[in-house]
Amino acid sequence: MDESFIRENLPNEFWETNNFIKWNYEMEFSCKESGCLEDDYCRCGKIENLQCDEINIFEFSKLIYDKLNRSSKNTKRKIGILNILNNFDYKTINLYFINRLLSINKIWSCNMWTCDIKNGYYGQELGKISIIVHVYDSLISQLVELFSLENLEEKVEYSLKLEYGWLREDLKNKTYEVLKIKKTDLKFPESGHKLKVETKNLDFLKNTDLDIPKGIAIKCGENYKLVDGHHRVTADNKDYITLIIAK
Secondary structure (H helix, E strand, O other), X not given: OOHHHHHHHOOHHHHHHOOXXXXXXXXXOOHHHHOHXXXXXXXXXXXXXXXXXXXXXXXXXXXXXXXXXXXXXXXXXXHHHHHHHHOOOHHHHHHHHHHHHHHHOOOOOHHHEEEEEEEEOOEEEEEEEEEOHHHHHHHHHHHHHHHHOOOHHHHHHHHHXXXXXXXXXXXOOOOEEEEEEEXXXXXXXXXXXXXXXXXXXXXXXXXXXXXOOOOEEEEEOOEEEEEEOHHHHHHOOOOEEEEEEEO
């Protein structure tokens, strides 16, 4: 996928065509001064204290994937071939990495979005919703790079370097596979990070039916050591968990 194709299918205006962002605001009225009481129509409402309550990046991930992989015979044939060549499910893996790019760019943060206020016939209304321009441009270029990488090893290394700036020594020259393992077989590294994660409200990570890996782990004997995905793994309360495993 080239940049022009992705920009055409994901213009910045695309983000306002869905219900994945919930805005909260108050309406201020000056009906007496504005004369609304005289004709029974209120036209004076003004939006105040506009803020974002919720951004569902899981739904955004699915929408982005669907926009970029439309259901044509050629697309289905290409995906089928890639599944065989790379030994992973093309849709699942790319949904995972799209989700990671959205998280890395902090699309879940209200600070990454703008929402215009426009005047309507009956007071002010919410207008155009868009990602701030430099974040949108970064995301587009990263999606171009992501879809140019065809094997799982390249995709893993790209996302980790993008998020952390470097690749751990124990992840270099590894091969990867997607496995569902017992959560009791997963070991967290000894650090204070897990303790901090456990004190946070992770409900926003639980309320999703997006079936993608929860993180990345390294095979260590009979067990697995988690290297990325503490929040997503902690939020998952199932007995079995799907991970990308380095071996």
